[in-house]
Amino acid sequence: MSTIAFIGLGQMGKPMASNLIKKGHSLTVYDVNKTAIAEVQALGAKSSTSPKDAVKDCEFIITMLPNGKLVEEVIFGQNGVIHTIRKDGLIIDMSTIHPLESDNLRNKLTMQNIEFMDAPVGRTSDNAVVGTLLILAGGTSEQIKRASPILRCMGSEIINAGGPGQGIRVKLINNFMSIALNALSAEAATLCEALGLPLDVAINVMKGTPAIKSHFTTTWTNKVLKNDLTPAFMIDLAHKDLGIATDVANQLHVPLLMGAAAREMYSQARAMGRGKQDWTAILEQARMNSGLKNN
């Protein structure tokens, strides 16, 4: 059994704290919302009046807050964790915050010999309720080992993201990909509807192609990721097909914001002389645009 201070009892924090209590840990909880504190107190937690009050004598301090500014305030503010934390206390920030803010918090805490790790979560509040969150642990291997027994009370999958700060980074990439894909998917479904094509037919086809299977795990594996840009499917042809799609959409009055941006990226790749390269060379174009590659 561990002693844990849990700060931030919202849609995610409340069920996560409840699961820790159910598994026998001793919790002291804090939230600016007194009703939230009372609800978790009814399940067996001790209440507190501030972050400073909550963390006394706790081995672990978990923060589950809306943004980085609030995490900073809870840790370093006038009534912050920093004033009463045990020397061997480990702060685990499970919020989704800006990675550079997270780095800044870790650096400031390290200067005071206080341990901090990032462990943001994937999935939703439904998973928080049943304890099946995906936990992306960024920390030293010692910190992850130490935190694992309590992380396992909240999640069914704990990923060691590879070091301090890497949990929040992999969370950012995952969110970027799935949120942007959501918008692209909406454009594809809208074009489908305007074309009079049933969505289930389109989904059935796309399930067997990179459209749904993803490029990372299909087209890229034996091509661009192995530095082989000989064409299985050329940039020129991808550009032509995307041009047909945007033209048809235009005639049907369907705006394709993401589609048009993608078409321009292929246009740019062609302008850079990549027309006869494999379509996975679009990665090399993106890296060049970012100064990560020269040509």
Ligand code: NAD
């Ligand atoms: P929420 O808004 O429901 O809860 C945040 C809680 O923090 C609230 O109870 C609020 O009163 C409390 N709070 C705000 N300022 C505070 C302070 N200064 N001191 C103490 N408590 C304070 O948010 P949520 O949905 O629980 O999300 C929490 C974090 O988890 C966010 O960073 C979010 O991006 C991330 N997240 C959410 C989901 C989801 O499905 N909701 C999924 C994955 C990750």
